[in-house]
Amino acid sequence: MMFSEKLINWYLQNKRDLPWRETRDPYRIWLSEIILQQTRVNQGMPYYERFTERFPTIGDLAKAEESEVMKLWQGLGYYSRARNLHATAKTVTQTHKEIFPQSYDEIIKLKGIGQYTAAAIASFAFEEKVGVVDGNVFRVLSRYFGIYDDISVPATRKIFQELANDLVQNVSPSLFNQAIMDFGALQCVPKNPDCSICNLSDSCHAFRTGTVNELPVKTKKIKVTDRFFNYLVLEDLNGNTIVEQRIGKGIWQNLYQFPLIETEEYLSMDEIILLVSQKFPSLFSEITDVTKGEIVHKLSHQRLYIKFWKVKLNTVFERGITQGQLKEYAFPIVIWNFITSHYEK
Secondary structure, eight states, X not given: OOHHHHHHHHHHHHOXXXXXGGOOOHHHHHHHHHHTTTSOHHHHHHHHHHHHHHOSSHHHHHHSOHHHHHHHHTTXXXXXXXXXXXXXXXXXXXXXXXXXXXXXXXXXXXXXXXXHHHHHHHHHHHOOSOOOOSHHHHHHHHHHHTOOSOTTSHHHXXXXXXXXXXXXXXXXXXXXXXXXXXXXXXXSOSXXXXXXXXXXXXXXXXXXXXXXXXXXXXXXXXXXXXXEEEEEEEEOTTSOXXXXXXXXXXXXXXXXESOEEEESSOOOHHHHHHHHHHHSTTTEEEEEEOOXXXXXXXXXSEEEEEXXXXXXXXXXXXXXXXXXXXXXXXXXXXXXXXHHHHXXX
């Protein structure tokens, strides 16, 4: 039996029951794929349900305010995904009259859609014979076929893409692509897969040669930058606070935060008092470290060390925000967690 047929047989017996597999609607398939980038299925499922309930069609999403889209996305991270999702919904609505492009070559032109996502939409929605290549697919193909090319090298993707395209030619591309993705997620997992129950092990290169834990080959290491964020939770005489919107390129673009002082290391109480007294020379009253223990927030290329400092000021903010109004803004999840734990006691 051929590799593709074995894989599909496994899938038909072990596939996950996921709502976006019950539709050929490219909008919902696209939405699910964007949500699941850098996100586990069990974490992404509630977001998919909320988005499809609030925005049943791509036209509904296009009409929304960006602030509402970002608020619904809150907690998923990688917020550029949400901004691109909204921008592409507008493009499809305005340029294509709410009709999603129906070929890989057209889909990949849309903002925020790369090779993998374009292949997923084209094959799942329109049965175009193009293979998907993501982390799961790299792992399965490298192990089964014995491919030792370094997957951190851009040129290697072409090798895997050509193989994936060949494998879908004589089968249903949607069925095969779903199968190989689930096989990588459930059976051929990154570390210590149970090869004794795998129906592909008898013809798997890695299993026969004892190289399962050596494939795929990936040598490039991500450089992680340490950053220290000091958030000033300002409180006026009425108990109101203020927030600001992050602008420019970088993490959490367009999300809201408390006023921020970024430093090169942790600050002592004396150091933060000095900085705050300089920032609010005649208004500063009292400061308290309200961080519950050490907060370390890890991103793909950054490690954030975060402290929240409650600062009482002898003034009344002209545009102060009440505790209840904080819920209306989209914050990075680490700030949102602080708000819910600090204000909802």
